[in-house]
Amino acid sequence: MLKSFGIIGLVGTVVVGYLVTAGVGPLRQLPPEVSLLEGFREDGFIPENRNLPDDHSAEDVGVFQVPEQDEVVLEAALEEMGDMSGMDMSATGGEAMAEGMDMATAEGEEPMAEGMDMAAAEGEGAMAEGMNMSPSSGAEMGEGGLLITDGGEYDRVIELTMTEWGFSEMNIEVKVGERIKFVVVNDGEIPHEFMFMNGPLMAAANYRVTRADWSLLEHEALFEKALMLPGGDFDMVVEIQEAGSWMFMCMLPYHMQLGMMGQMSTPGMAMSM
Amino acid sequence: MENALGISGPQAIMMAITASFTILGMVMLLAAMLMKARWKPSYAVEFVFVGIMLGLAWYGDLTSVKTYTAYQANLNAEERRISGNYDGLGEEAFDKVVTVIAFQWGFGFINEEEEISRNALMVKPGETVLLKIMSNDVIHGFNIPVAQITAEIDPDEKREMWIRAPDEPGQYLIQCVNYCGIGHAQMKAWLVVDAGEENNGENS
Structure with a gap:
């Protein structure tokens, strides 16, 4: 009797041990095999068009706000990059910033730090503006x-x-x-979105990326195309103006953490990700 | 009756009874193991025990039926109709028709002009909105607390429900309430009640 209890306990330990180590299933989030929207489209429940235009009414009313904390985090990130003076590979953004500052001072414009403060004082949308520190020399300048x-x-x-x-x-x-002309196609089974960000902008929103209110808030980006349905596409032309x-x-939510993040860089400026 | 969790009513009573029976059971088990002289209850005690159990089951069933009936009555009460299942009145009976796509992880709202909005459902105060909800992938939930609506969105099935927008302009939560993957907790959206320019003009 006692022996059988011992054997059961031993077998149980082995089984539990297997289940919590080698027996653990895939840790990845498995994507859906097929988007069900195709069927709904055939039934006429959703529009035929896969590239639905954006409804800007939420934007106009300011539904999604950038929390004030973002700006604090952004400033801290910029400061940190300045300290590292571009030697570290992870501070490539800082390198670009330093370069921009040199140019700015050479032309007798305000130093960057001051410019940042001014941008911050302007309030909403100031972050993205603060990114673009290069002096405008007649030609059209983009952000960051x-x-x-x-x-x-x-x-x-x-x-x-x-x-x-x-x-x-x-x-x-x-x-x-x-x-460069980018042709972005959503060949997946889930709606996706596409955006360009740089290091500081990423840092500004990254601290709350797993927070439950992520979808209820806004984040600044250099470019954003919201909600492309499966099968949707768009194109744009990007001019690289700075290293x-x-x-x-x-x-x-979690698409980036699961792997949907790539990098575009000029030679020698790539970050380790 | 309110318990430590802040729950009152029949729920609290049931929890109190369950907790005391659990503790009683544990004490009896320990007593049976540790007491030198075994306690030998008569058969009558067992009948009483089974009787109490049956009584509890009956009481639980009664209160849950009561709660459900009250919920349904509230849902269908004429003066408080703020949401419900679409009962085939025709789309003309509603001020607005919105197609909702629930996906991993978020909501897309397609308005009548076939424009899509990510995580924002725009409505006017007090208007009735017919929601045609579809899932792109797995089972999702659709919950708007302010409209007292909770629905499960099964794949391959179009779920049609309607809500009456709150009269008070503001932003109200829409969320998924069925676990749908790693990003479930972030699958939230705003129900935006916006008076629009006309009403703003009246107020000023």
């Missing part, structure tokens, strides 16, 4: 070293396909001054 337009001339085409969970190209090498590195990702 990228000029993004709907069309125009381009040097080459990059097709970016989104799936669960990743992009067809996770590392894109670009040169300063290059104009640096940028991240592109899908900011829907």
